Amino acid sequence: xxxxxxxxSWVICKSGTSVKIECRSLDFQATTMFWYRQFPKQSLMLMxxxxxxxxxTYEQGVEKDxxxxxxxxxxxxxxxxxxxHPEDSSFYICSAWARGTNTEAFFGQGTRLTVV
Amino acid sequence: AQKITQTQPGMFVQEKEAxxxxxxxxxxxxxxxxxxxxxPSSGEMIFxxxxxxxDEQNATEGRYSLNFQKARKSANLVISASQLGxxxxxxxxxxxxxxxxxxxxxxxxxxxxxxxx
Numbered sequence: 191x192x193x194x195x196x197x198x199s200w201v202i203c204k205s206g207t208s209v210k211i212e213c214r215s216l217d218f219q220a221t222t223m224f225w226y227r228q229f230p231k232q233s234l235m236l237m238x239x240x241x242x243x244x245x246x247t248y249e250q251g252v253e254k255d256x257x258x259x260x261x262x263x264x265x266x267x268x269x270x271x272x273x274x275h276p277e278d279s280s281f282y283i284c285s286a287w288a289r290g291t292n293t294e295a296f297f298g299q300g301t302r303l304t305v306v
Numbered sequence: 307a308q309k310i311t312q313t314q315p316g317m318f319v320q321e322k323e324a325x326x327x328x329x330x331x332x333x334x335x336x337x338x339x340x341x342x343x344x345x346p347s348s349g350e351m352i353f354x355x356x357x358x359x360x361d362e363q364n365a366t367e368g369r370y371s372l373n374f375q376k377a378r379k380s381a382n383l384v385i386s387a388s389q390l391g392x393x394x395x396x397x398x399x400x401x402x403x404x405x406x407x408x409x410x411x412x413x414x415x416x417x418x419x420x421x422x423x
Contacts, residue, residue, distance in 0.1 A: 220407075221407050222407045222408050224410065224411070228349075232415070232416075233397065233413045233414065233415045233416050234351075234397070234413045235413075236410055236411075236412065239408060239410065241408075281349055283349070283351065285351070285411070287407055287409070292339060292401055292406070292407075292409050293339060293356045293358070294341075294353050294356060295341070295353070295401075295411055296353075297343075297350065297351035299349070299350055300349040300350065300351075302349070
């Protein structure tokens with residue numbers, strides 16, 4: 191079946207630096223991908239919709255300049271957390287619909303970001 | 307606005323018993339989809355079951371079934387013959403609006419299920 195691969199699985203970075211997280215669709219093309227953030231013991235909150243070849247659509251309250259999203263190809267979307275701070279520490283996870291269906295969304299393995 | 311509500315933060319169930327996880331939703335759309343995902347401690351999201359708003363039959367996938375009551379706007383997950391490996395966080399989710407590649411999924415707050423041996 192369709193697989194979404196996310197990299198890295200975990201990352202530790204210093205406060206003030208930037209971190210890039212990749213989300214790839216391995217055996218299908220995804221014109222749209224979704225980025226979620228999940229704080230410990232909480233639900234997944236949609237951050238933004240990544241659109242291939244155009245600007246991402248951000249949810250209310252999500253800082254566009256802090257969370258840069260690039261969807262340069264049909265199989266790759268990237269999320270860059272710029273000038274990271276400890277409060278950005280969270281679990282970030284991407285997803286995409288299996289081609290031709292909206293009955294199952296595939297999720298990446300997630301990236302656990304720790305900012306120190 | 308669309309909303310998913312899971313009122314059970316945590317549940318304990320004896321192994322081999324059946325368990326029902328509650329989920330209610332709110333939407334003004336006529337066309338929507340409902341999902342259940344399992345999230346073990348590793349963090350991965352495991353798809354369990356899907357129910358379309360126009361599906362007349364309740365969805366079933368192995369030990370999982372979805373008790374869909376459209377008029378009540380509820381979509382409870384039933385796990386039969388629970389196993390120790392079922393211990394995890396369970397999320398009810400909804401696809402907003404008609405099917406398209408841009409359709410978003412929103413999640414409920416989740417229920418942590420613990421299976422006792």
